[in-house]
Amino acid sequence: MDASINLEPLRQTFTLKERIYQVLREAILEMDVYSKNTDLRLDERKIAQQLGISRTPVREALVRLENENLIEIKSRIGVFVKKRSIEEVAELVVVWAAIESMAARLACGQVSQKEVEELVLIGVKDSSENQDVYSEANIMFHRKILELSKCNMLKKIGEDIFAQIEPARRHAMRDPTRTEQSISDHAEIVNAIQSNKPEKAANLVREHTLRLEKYIRKTWKNLDT
Template sequence: MSSEHTEAVATREAASLKLALQPINATLSLRDQAYAMLRQAIADADIYQTREEIRLDERVLSETLGVSRTPVREAMTLLEQEGFLRMVPRRGIYIVRKSKREIVEMIQMWAALESMAARLATTNATDAEIAKLRHMFDNFRDSTPAEHIAEYSDANIAFHQAIVELSKSQLILDTIKNIFVHVRAIRRMTISQSDRASRSIVDHLRIIEALEKRDTELAERLVRQHSLDLAAYVEKHCDFLD
């Protein structure tokens, strides 16, 4: 079988996923901009929406970004090194999706890092910074999260990211950023299942109260358990990841 035929078959079998991209600014490093935009687009995409492999087209990406293939290729090499892409000779470039076991382990790691971030936030964050967490859920005071699940999903993800940022620990931020892409995708997918959204907002408000009271031990414990509950849910219900 020729390599052209193999690639054609792989292209037909691969899932189609349109990444949210736009032309980049040629006055800055093309590789770095392409890397940042591709990484963000992968983070924003629903990479677990299908069991099929998600193949990227280098030519389409370069045309969409408005640059030659060289910076796109260099950016994808960096993303491959970070574990976001997988390059298969004579077949193409694929977005890496984790197995259920890998996702569970990522969430467990997230639980450890975010809970430490919450602990640090009780001493490092200002009252005004913590107050902003409560305002993230103002839009859901008069309705249930399930009635606005897409908006609540975004607020949910922003909430967890904000806790990490409130730690003001650059090392935690740097360590957690690659895990975030996959944990974010799973949070987005599972938030609408089994009334998880309603239970989630209750957990969030308890976490905010602990932070407001500067209760270090309670804030750390609540944040850790919140993520471990997600890990247990994925372990029990998310067989589509295998």
């Protein structure tokens, strides 16, 4: 091995469409889509102007967002942030349950003690004093499970789906009675993973998530329109 300098590749994707995509995506996810007085329209020209660039890269970012189901481009009418129906959100939760369940199954038997401890710290600790903190921790818990599966695709696709659910979830997750149930569920899940019981872990995660689905269908009658 010689002593010559070893430089990093450097190339930081400088393309605008990429940057715009990320900016818009974040903005959309943070938007309170279901509030009555939110303007769901996105104007290509206005966005381009605001960012001080041309429409072209903006359009490409929008195409991508449309493909991710976050917006809808109605030809010659306008671009709108997508407001998912209850049915769609519920169905997405089902898909999410399928993926998380598999992740939990795979996590069994390949987690280190340290990883289990992280999971406990995130998901079992009672943060119910603060709804937002709890909510955030809840997300992290499920993210962590995806990670522990050591299956990148599972993680990636799981997070994609979650992004589609997130706006609705954030809007309607205001029921504090669900918190305690959730925490005890999490404890059971951690336990199953730790003691290497894939079947049980998978079932617990699935049922835990499907409980959210049932809850959504039951209580979100008036999500939109």
